[in-house]
Amino acid sequence: MVQGHTVKAFTSELNALTHDVLRMGGLAEAMISDMATAFAEGDLELAQRVIGADREVDELEARIEREIMRLLALRQPVAQDLRSIIAALKVSNDLERIGDLSKNVCKRLIEMGDDLTSVGKGSVERMSRAVRLQLKSVLDAYSTENPQEAIDVWLNDEEIDEHYNSMFREVLTYMMEDPRMISMGAHLLFIAKNLERIGDHCTNIAEVVHFYVTGDELPLTRPKVSEMGRTKEA
């Protein structure tokens, strides 16, 4: 923190807020991990539990938001304190979306049910691991107020994009070879997209952390390679 707090209670309130955001992050991380296991093992009961866990994430977000409104009204924070509170609001919003995306993958697993084959299994596993690591790193960056770690996460998103593009092409090939794969392939394309979007939310969090710690914004765009191999802006 840049300036000392005259109100000790406020410091502990801010710490509690960060703590709640990190707890939400831990839940989102567990959801990604369980989602990957549910996919790898075709464990639809686990998929159902991930869907249930999302409500906990939503409720935690609602609680964090109420606390933020209370702190803004009661403590009327300025400078770094204000930035940290707005950061908590934004990070919790991205974490809620990450939970939602993991839930959506699990809903697709349940819809696919018996159609779930081994196609794409390796890719989903690799991508899930990569996005979970991104989330873990960006939560570390948030917790330790480390802007360099935030920049690393931001740059690493390119790897997630590469995973996504390669999975997109792989699934498309299967669909072209066997029309019976088309319905399942469509689900797999959306699962890949959801994982890629989890990566994007980690990047958002990295930008928020960087701004909150340094006061400097990361540039708006980052070069990105599209599904079809052409360069576009992120």
Add this chain to the structure above:
Amino acid sequence: MVQGHTVKAFTSELNALTHDVLRMGGLAEAMISDMATAFAEGDLELAQRVIGADREVDELEARIEREIMRLLALRQPVAQDLRSIIAALKVSNDLERIGDLSKNVCKRLIEMGDDLTSVGKGSVERMSRAVRLQLKSVLDAYSTENPQEAIDVWLNDEEIDEHYNSMFREVLTYMMEDPRMISMGAHLLFIAKNLERIGDHCTNIAEVVHFYVTGDELPLTRPKVSEMGRTKEA
């Protein structure tokens, strides 16, 4: 506003903030409309202009956010004023996402290029019109502080979901009938999904408006029918 303002300047600052959010909404609405035209007429130059317009939306969001930080620090608002400022932050965040999704559809149009056929044209047109109306209504609700209009938008999202599910099945059928349609079909599935997500962001805005005006939250979940016809939670 619930209570009178002692600081006249603050009232005009709040009005200017709402005005900026509405301007951002107007830009997002124009992006949806142009995106639909670009798709219907295969106008890739227009698609390119939509991609360019997204930067304006992003910059407006950044400006709104800076103004919000300044107002929070300087005016230290409470009660309804605080709620209106946080509402502006959240609404502008959803509008930024809507701009981004319209941009992404246009990027797909450009990638599809000469492959762009008439398949799905009617569905994309209907869906684009429906989500643009949702956005228009929810911006009206925000501008006139009308909670009932917000509830209507929230309930109408079901129609968007139905559009999406019917387009999903339509595109899948084409893909099954003709393997040469698979790559384009995959793009169309994502375009449909992006339009459905624009609808979801309108629903988010409706929830924010409802809370900001009434202080009451809408329930967390709404029944939703899945692509495969089964009922699930939104």
